[in-house]
Amino acid sequence: MADVHLPKGMRDILPQQMILRQRVISTIQQVFLRYGFAPLETPAMERIETLTGKYGDEGDKLIFRVLKRGEGGQQGEVDQALRYDLTVPLARVIAMNPQLPMPFKRSQVQPVWRADRPQKGRFREFYQCDVDTVGAPVGLADAECIAVVHDCLLALGFTDFTIRLNHRRWLAALALAVNAAEREGELIVAIDKLDKIGRDGVSRELLGRGFTQGQIDRVWELLDGAPLAGSEQALAELDQVEALALAMGVDRQRLLRDRTLARGLDYYTGPVFETVLTDGGLGSVSGGGRYDGLIGMFCGREIPAVGVSLGLERLIVLMEERGMLGGSSSATRVWVTVFSDETLPASLAAVSAFRQAGVPAEISLAGGKLGKQLKAADSRGVPFAVVIGPDEAAAGTVKLKDLRSGEEQVLSLSLAIDQLGAAS
């Protein structure tokens, strides 16, 4: 093998896989459009100061930095970085385009980069499918984020998933109530692991981090439902968002209030949500929340916003494992063989006619024996082949072969076009 390598955590996506991938993206984008989230794209790179300080310490460390072009390479100076998510670039766009009508809804399906250690379902370059609503207060817009994720997963064929819902200010109140307001982050990180390491595990971790047994006991009381001072408004907002999401058609079974859901990113200020497959085991496939303070960091004017992101890579890994990516792995419907120089014009006429009729068609470029040509079509996943030998050319017909069943029929070109246009 030639001594060439891909950068760590990055992959080529070959055509056969790309076909399936585009179907998934297209399904998601159709749902986005049904909700009125119009597409937006932003550059792969942002200026470094646009990204830093938005995600928290852990996040900042994972920002993929880019050496300053042309100079400073030796010293490792950076002034740009690959985007870490799609939310911060959106906030920048909003700040730079004050003329946009509010509320502003947009979708964005683009890769993001994180300088993480790769593992299963985790890559350094991966696509997020993001929707955000800017300029709308807590309520309908948050519920729409939940509903759109719900509908995307259903459209892709997932049924067993749970959208967990919590509120950042409830967690802040929790931290305050146990006299750990300045250690909210640590507290949150620990209790977020509840479903993974259990109560004992969380207690042990909190002890290890220097929390007292008294604080820990109080945390459990509050998580178990004891009244929490200062959390009334947050809870009312969650009630409202939950009710609206249900009214929008979200299945009650799939929406779960969870006081331990935290979300890692610093910029969240209100309701936060995350989706896990109940039979999954790949971490979350979607995450989001309200970030009322982020845009203000760019333009000085506080503009409320809420958004959610689907992790395309993880969805595809899971769909592959579960055989949910059906259908042909080729976009080409019919493979036109070339029998000989004499019949080449007839084959060319056929392939052109298919293409003009909107039927994706390829002509055998490499030639060779008929069997080899059929094999070429089959191995590419093309469902049909057309053979035009001397007999068919003389009669003005084509032989259409279903490569899956092996059935053949001789018919006119226009009938063949009708058949392929209609058949699925």
Add this chain to the structure above:
RNA sequence: GUGGGUAUAGCUCAGCUGGUUAGAGCGCCAGGUUGUGGCCCUGGAGGUCGUGGGUUCAAACCCCAUUACUCACCCCA
């Protein structure tokens, strides 16, 4: 950032306590079948055993280093 695992043909891997020409399946090419793929049969091409050092009469195998990939932790989509 922390801890494991792996690296041998295009792909997936086997290769015993070191032993002489390094194997299999799949794929590829050719033929069996000059108008038919998948199944079957026959033959063929294809490997500096990741890289660099060391030990040894002898290294794919042992030791050291290095690089790459990968899995898990942290965190995340």
